[in-house]
Amino acid sequence: MDSHSQVLERLRTGFRSGITLPLEFRRTQLTKLLALVKDNEEQIVKALHQDLAKPKFESILSEVEIVTNDLHHAISNVATWIQPEYVPKNLATKLDDCFVRREPLGVVLIIGPWNYPLQLLILPLVGAIAAGNCAVIKPSEVSSATDCLVAELIPKYLSQDCYAVVRGGAEETKALLQNRFDHIFYTGSQAVARSVVQAASVHLTPVTLELGGKCPCLIYGRINIQAAAHRLVWAKYFNAGQSCVAPDYVLCTKATRDALVPALTNVLEEFYGKEPQKSPDLSRIVSARHFTRLMKLLEKTKGKVVIGGQSDEDDKYIAPTVLVDVEEDDVLMGEEIFGPILPILTVEELEKSIELVNRKEKPLALYVFSDESSVVKTTMENTSSGGFCSNDGIVHMTLPGLPFGGVGASGWGSYHGRWGFETFSHRRACMLRGWALERLNGLRYPPYSDDKLKWLRWTTSAHSTCSLM
Numbered sequence: 001m002d003s004h005s006q007v008l009e010r011l012r013t014g015f016r017s018g019i020t021l022p023l024e025f026r027r028t029q030l031t032k033l034l035a036l037v038k039d040n041e042e043q044i045v046k047a048l049h050q051d052l053a054k055p056k057f058e059s060i061l062s063e064v065e066i067v068t069n070d071l072h073h074a075i076s077n078v079a080t081w082i083q084p085e086y087v088p089k090n091l092a093t094k095l096d097d098c099f100v101r102r103e104p105l106g107v108v109l110i111i112g113p114w115n116y117p118l119q120l121l122i123l124p125l126v127g128a129i130a131a132g133n134c135a136v137i138k139p140s141e142v143s144s145a146t147d148c149l150v151a152e153l154i155p156k157y158l159s160q161d162c163y164a165v166v167r168g169g170a171e172e173t174k175a176l177l178q179n180r181f182d183h184i185f186y187t188g189s190q191a192v193a194r195s196v197v198q199a200a201s202v203h204l205t206p207v208t209l210e211l212g213g214k215c216p217c218l219i220y221g222r223i224n225i226q227a228a229a230h231r232l233v234w235a236k237y238f239n240a241g242q243s244c245v246a247p248d249y250v251l252c253t254k255a256t257r258d259a260l261v262p263a264l265t266n267v268l269e270e271f272y273g274k275e276p277q278k279s280p281d282l283s284r285i286v287s288a289r290h291f292t293r294l295m296k297l298l299e300k301t302k303g304k305v306v307i308g309g310q311s312d313e314d315d316k317y318i319a320p321t322v323l324v325d326v327e328e329d330d331v332l333m334g335e336e337i338f339g340p341i342l343p344i345l346t347v348e349e350l351e352k353s354i355e356l357v358n359r360k361e362k363p364l365a366l367y368v369f370s371d372e373s374s375v376v377k378t379t380m381e382n383t384s385s386g387g388f389c390s391n392d393g394i395v396h397m398t399l400p401g402l403p404f405g406g407v408g409a410s411g412w413g414s415y416h417g418r419w420g421f422e423t424f425s426h427r428r429a430c431m432l433r434g435w436a437l438e439r440l441n442g443l444r445y446p447p448y449s450d451d452k453l454k455w456l457r458w459t460t461s462a463h464s465t466c467s468l469m
């Protein structure tokens, strides 16, 4: 196997050759990536099942389709995205060509997590390719079947001069990070993000961080409790709660909680049957380490389990679980839960719930469920989060038109659709000048005078964009 530096040298040579620049090359690689996903759908579904017991339905929806849609979107739009963007001019620059030119950054590194192991590698790669970069892709070793498959397929479909997969865990990734990249795109935990940023700082490499956090779901005002329970259960227990945008905890009044818990019980039975462990539609916890972490939370919480609570270590199974009487300082309210455990906190007023949310780090997603638009508006206007969605969970991230990313501790930067292209592009400010209007330009040359200054201020001011010439 090539060493990291050999891989990087090959990709640097590829980038320097200019091969990634033409539109046709980018489109061809994106089309090949699309073929990779389409031709190997069955194998992808199988690998995801091996890693997480992910149901085929969820794999198609959240890994295959989301990637396919983003690829179609990029293939159709990249020709427009790469066009120069002309900007307004003033009188002093009236005859110049002034535009923003999107240029590739170079050789970028994409590090992925295990929970959506295909989606979270391929979606950033779409942006990187569309923007004309070369890329090293580092899948998570935890989702080993998908890791293996990605490493086998990428070289078969994409240009080996421009794209490479490097495999390994923490130690290999740390070694890889010692190399100079032109951008690092990291998806994963906040803890590891700190060491990624530290490593990047050595070379002053810009970093995009797609992290997690605790995504709240506020339920206030009049509410269709049946619909709310369906959508909440779907968003929470999809991939067994191992989604960065899964609702992490619920805030509502006591009255709403008393109506919600029986509704959640019914919906859980409707979705997964009386014995959820036998349901083919429920994923498993990815590893023994994460199983133990989640079980410790259940042991230590002072909350009361009202639904679920059962587990089976050999099967890495934790039943869809709901707890009530959870306080703000409970162990379940510390770290992101990242599993099928849903605490419900009761807070009688919406404003107090908003205060509680604002005392914590800014989340990746924030959900509010209500029939009342004033509740939705108040929540949206008085909180901050990477994304926001009313009366549903997760679905806001499926649209390529919306940027996906965090804010503050939930992440830096965004991607999906054009936003991914922008993340992997340098916006170069270009001004192409000729030699005309030298007398006008002469206003800035010494010897200075008040008169010259007066004219200069006028020709460079915003008002002078009006067509005087």
Ligand code: NAD
Residues within 6 Å of the ligand: 111, 112, 113, 114, 115, 116, 120, 138, 139, 140, 141, 142, 168, 169, 170, 171, 173, 174, 187, 188, 189, 190, 192, 193, 195, 196, 209, 210, 211, 212, 213, 243, 244, 336, 338, 364, 406, 410, 411
């Ligand atoms: P992780 O941080 O443990 O691992 C992510 C990647 O980093 C893996 O490829 C891993 O090999 C590598 N890695 C692990 N330790 C490392 C180290 N010490 N130095 C360098 N690299 C290292 O994250 P995870 O457990 O795979 O994923 C779960 C986390 O990711 C959750 O916090 C979740 O919220 C977050 N997440 C965020 C998004 C998003 O889009 N914002 C999406 C999915 C997951």
